[in-house]
Amino acid sequence: MLTADMYAPGKIRLIDVPEPVLDPTPPAGMSGQIIFQPETTCLCGSDLPYFNGWDEWPIEQGHSLHEMIGTITATNGKRWRVGERVLAVPLMQQGLSERFVLDENRAIRIATNVPEEQALMAQPLGTAIYALKKLPNMLDRDVAIVGQGPMGQLMNAALSNMGARRVIGIDLIESRLQVSRKMGATDTVCNSKVDAVDAVKEILGGDLPDVVVECVGHKDQQLNLCIDLCKRDSQLLCFGVPPQFLNGLRWRDLFFKNVTVYTSVNPDFHRDFPLAMRWIEEGRIDVAPIITHTYPLAKLQEAFELFRDRKDGAIKVIVNFPSRKAQ
Structure with a gap:
């Protein structure tokens, strides 16, 4: 399985790591876990400090990606079923892997009446809604x-x-x-x-x-x-x-x-992200104009450079994982 390695400032590569494994039962205090497989993702400004070289927190494998839609490939909880597709947000932005373990409560359903790239915008929009409620x-x-x-x-x-x-x-x-x-x-x-x-x-x-x-x-x-x-x-x-x-x-x-x-930081998974998805689903907000570029995972370095340098009118840069081809 591939995961990201930001091995030097402005440099990222994909390396092989073992597949994630669920515990037979959820950890204490957690209702359940899922193994999540990202398929449609996009870059955020908060990913750039990791890419550029970050000295306040450690840069670890899987940095940095946190806006993503994909499939649940395994679960030890009851909220989701294997095969369901959801929007998910990994902890500490360590989502740049082909699969990873995640608390089942850090995922929401996706709208099916809009293109997937637009449904993906519910993650950043949810953070805006949370802030504006204040x-x-x-x-x-x-x-x-x-x-x-x-x-x-x-x-x-x-x-x-x-x-x-x-x-x-x-x-x-x-x-x-x-x-x-x-x-x-x-x-x-x-x-x-x-x-x-x-x-x-x-x-x-x-x-x-x-x-x-x-x-x-x-x-x-x-x-x-x-x-x-x-x-x-x-x-x-x-x-x-x-x-x-x-x-x-x-x-x-x-x-x-x-x-x-x-x-403002840390929106509510039970209210803010679902409300953002609803706004997109109902057509209250058209997010299509901000989606400007799409790259395959194999061109991740190029995608980060374009996004960092704000070239070619780049605003939201989509990165598709190989697993999306199977849909």
Whole structure:
């Protein structure tokens, strides 16, 4: 069986490892386990620190992949049957293997009335829904979303669906902003060409947004820009995964604006991911515009490089495992 080995910064290969085996009975405190076989998967920005070289947590075999649909090949629990196809989320993003053991509660049913690549988007969309539930009522509010990668685009769609008056997408890359309007943004700002704060004020008639969402994270995080975009008594949602330490963060500016800060991680498998799947299934959100590229597992290195370098208009990059051919 193949699994991923990120053996050097920016380098990934597939190596042979033994097949996973279930215990005859579930571990104490767990209702059951499954052996999950990924088939349709996609890359996420939170996979890139592992690919680029990560010094805060150990990089292990199977890093890094966590958005996937596939088949249950074995179980010692009662929730699923062998052969059922589900969306699953591995622990610690160690899902870049042909098969792995997983708690049966970390899987949900998949919509069957949309292409599988679209149903797969319920995983990232579920993380957006979980985060947005923390904010006040969004009806008639002006929102700026800094970062128009996959998560920023899903934030556009979700906030538009929740009734925001203006959804302003901000990004350095013009090609991403061309997708933003398809995903619910009412306005876009390319801050590699103009000053983002001035542009947003012009859009809002001299005002600043009620809510600002940071969707960049990691070493490229844009919290200082978000602080500049916040008006007094506004809300800031820090969605992008941050580095351990934020050097140069202008926290005092945030403090004196009296901004309420929200953070978000670890959605609920019983509510957030199923709700996201339902939104896609019912057509409330069209995720098709963000799916831009597809690669076979054999071209995993190329897929990661394209996604990391944001080439060719890449937003969501699908990686298909060999097992998908058997469907």
